[in-house]
Amino acid sequence: MEGDGSAERYDMWLSGFMDPRTTERWEPPECEKTLDGKEMTSAPSRCILEMSDEVLLLLMEFLDPFSLLRAGAACSTLYRICSTDSLWAAHCRSSFGSDFRTTDAAYTQKEAFKLLYIWGKLYKTLPYNRPLQDLLFSGIPPKRYWMQWLILEDMVPLPPIQLADYDIEDIWGLRKDLLDEKHKVTDESLEETKHSVFKYDWKELHNLALQHHGTYAKVQLHVLQKMSSECHEELEWLFVQYNRFRFQWLFSYWLFGLSKSCARQLQRIYLWWKRFDKRKVSSWGSTQCDVQYLASLHCITEDFWNGNLANGEENIGIQTIENYFSMCKSLLAWILGRKWGRFKQKKIYKDTLEGVYRVLKPEMQVALISHDQFWAAAKVQMLRICSLEETAGNYVNWKLIDALPCYRLYMASGDPFYLEQIKGFLFRKQLISNWLLQEENMWVRNLLPDSLSQLLEYETKLIEERLHGDTMVAYLSRLIWLYLHSGQQLYMDALKGFVYECAYASFSSQIFESCSIVSTGF
Structure with missing residues (x-):
C-alpha cells in the first residue's frame, strides 16, 4: 500500500490533520537573529530527523495510535518509521487483544488496526447512522459487510437470515458438518441444488464461530484474512461522514427516537x-x-x-x-x-x-x-x-435585583458578602421611594413628569440605554444608578436636588402657560 499512496490517505482520513503526502523536510534555521538584525552566536539546534531510526522507533513507542498517525503524516521519513509493524502490533494487542501476526498474513498490523477500528466505530453507530442504514438495509448487503458484522455481533443485534452452506463456510469459517440439521430449510425448489440452505440467528452463528475458532481474537483474525483483499472505500467514506456529523446524527436520534x-x-x-x-x-x-x-x-x-x-x-x-x-x-x-x-x-x-x-x-x-x-x-x-x-421580599424587588452583578456572583459562589450588597441595594431603593412618598413632597409628585415619577417609584430595572444621553430621564437614571450601587450620600443629595429642580421647572412652565392664557384673553 505504500507505493500507491493509499496508506497516506488513510492516515489523513483517520487523523484529520496534515496531508501526509507532504514530503518536504523541515530544516532548522542555521542561526537566530536579535531584534536589531545581528546574528546570535548559539549552538545550532538539532532536528529530530537527524536521529537514527532506532532512536526514532523508541520515541514513537510512547505515542498513542492517533498521535502516531499524526506524526507519520508529517513527512516521508516519519511515515516510514511510524508504519513499523512492531509499533502497530503493540497497539493491536492493547486495543483488540491480539497482534494478528501470522506467516501468511496479507495485511500489515497498521492495516489491521485501521480496519478493526473503522468497523468497530462505524457499526456501533448503526441505530442513528442513516447513510449506513441505507447502505445495509436498502437490499441484501454484500457479503463483505456480513463478514465485518461477524466480529460485532455482541454490539449490533441482527435479524435471522437464510444462507447456503457454502456462504456460511465462507463468511464464518464453519465447515458444513458443524451445522445443525434442525436449522436446515426444507424446500422442494432447493432439492435439485447440491447445496443446503440453513436459517440461523446471527447470534447463533457467532457463538458457533467462537467455538470453532477458539477465541475472539482468532475470529477477528479470520475476518481480517478474508477482508484484506476487499475494497473498503465505501465504508471509509461513511466513516468520514460519521466523523463530520456524528454529534448531529446522535442528537437527532436521541431527541426524536x-x-x-x-x-x-x-x-x-x-x-x-x-x-x-x-x-x-x-x-x-x-x-x-x-x-x-x-x-x-x-x-x-x-x-x-x-x-x-x-x-x-x-x-x-x-x-x-x-x-x-x-x-x-x-x-x-x-x-x-x-x-x-x-x-x-x-x-x-x-x-x-x-x-x-x-x-x-x-x-x-x-x-x-x-x-x-x-x-x-x-x-x-x-x-x-x-x-x-x-x-x-416580593416579585418587584426580585425583578429589580435580577440584573445586578451581585445576583450572579452570589449564585456562582454563595458568598454572603454579595447577599449583603443586594440587601443594601434594596434598602437604598426603598429610601428613594420613601422620600418621594413623604407628605411634604406631595407637591413634587404632582409636578414631576410621569416619566420621572415612574422611574423613582415603579421602575424595576435601570435599562442600560437610559443611562446615556442628555435627557432628564438619562440624568436621573445615572444618579439613581450611582446611589444604589455606591450608597454614597452625595448622590442621594444630588438626586433630591435634581428632582426639586425638575418640579420647580414644571411649576414655572405651568405659571407661564396660565399667564399666557390670561393675557391672550384680555
Whole structure:
C-alpha cells in the first residue's frame, strides 16, 4: 500500500490533520537573529530527523495510535518509521487483544488496526447512522459487510437470515458438518441444488464461530484474512461522514427516537419556559425540522452539537445530556408540586438550570456527569435562589435585583458578602421611594413628569440605554444608578436636588402657560 499512496490517505482520513503526502523536510534555521538584525552566536539546534531510526522507533513507542498517525503524516521519513509493524502490533494487542501476526498474513498490523477500528466505530453507530442504514438495509448487503458484522455481533443485534452452506463456510469459517440439521430449510425448489440452505440467528452463528475458532481474537483474525483483499472505500467514506456529523446524527436520534409518550414528555421538558420560534418547533421530529435550532435552545445541547462534551466522545456526551434532562424532569415535578406563583416557578427553574450549567460546565467538557451530580448542584443553586427570593421580599424587588452583578456572583459562589450588597441595594431603593412618598413632597409628585415619577417609584430595572444621553430621564437614571450601587450620600443629595429642580421647572412652565392664557384673553 505504500507505493500507491493509499496508506497516506488513510492516515489523513483517520487523523484529520496534515496531508501526509507532504514530503518536504523541515530544516532548522542555521542561526537566530536579535531584534536589531545581528546574528546570535548559539549552538545550532538539532532536528529530530537527524536521529537514527532506532532512536526514532523508541520515541514513537510512547505515542498513542492517533498521535502516531499524526506524526507519520508529517513527512516521508516519519511515515516510514511510524508504519513499523512492531509499533502497530503493540497497539493491536492493547486495543483488540491480539497482534494478528501470522506467516501468511496479507495485511500489515497498521492495516489491521485501521480496519478493526473503522468497523468497530462505524457499526456501533448503526441505530442513528442513516447513510449506513441505507447502505445495509436498502437490499441484501454484500457479503463483505456480513463478514465485518461477524466480529460485532455482541454490539449490533441482527435479524435471522437464510444462507447456503457454502456462504456460511465462507463468511464464518464453519465447515458444513458443524451445522445443525434442525436449522436446515426444507424446500422442494432447493432439492435439485447440491447445496443446503440453513436459517440461523446471527447470534447463533457467532457463538458457533467462537467455538470453532477458539477465541475472539482468532475470529477477528479470520475476518481480517478474508477482508484484506476487499475494497473498503465505501465504508471509509461513511466513516468520514460519521466523523463530520456524528454529534448531529446522535442528537437527532436521541431527541426524536423515543416512543410517542416519552417523546411528548421530553418535548414538554425541553421547551418548558423557553422562548422559541413556534414555526420551527411545529415541525418537531419531521424531516423538515431544524435540529440545529432545537440544539441551540439549551447550552448543554449546543455544546454537544459542537462536540464540546466529554472530550468529544459522543456516547458519553449523550449520556450526560440524558442525565441532565432526567434532572430537569425531577426538578420540574418538584417545582410544580409547590403552591408558588408562575413567576416564582419560572424563576427558580430557569436560574437553577443556568447555575447548574455554570458550575458543572468545566467538568462536563471532560467527563460524564451523572444524574446525582446534577441534582447535588441543583440543590445548592435552589438554596441560593430561595435566599435571594427571601431577601427580595416580593416579585418587584426580585425583578429589580435580577440584573445586578451581585445576583450572579452570589449564585456562582454563595458568598454572603454579595447577599449583603443586594440587601443594601434594596434598602437604598426603598429610601428613594420613601422620600418621594413623604407628605411634604406631595407637591413634587404632582409636578414631576410621569416619566420621572415612574422611574423613582415603579421602575424595576435601570435599562442600560437610559443611562446615556442628555435627557432628564438619562440624568436621573445615572444618579439613581450611582446611589444604589455606591450608597454614597452625595448622590442621594444630588438626586433630591435634581428632582426639586425638575418640579420647580414644571411649576414655572405651568405659571407661564396660565399667564399666557390670561393675557391672550384680555
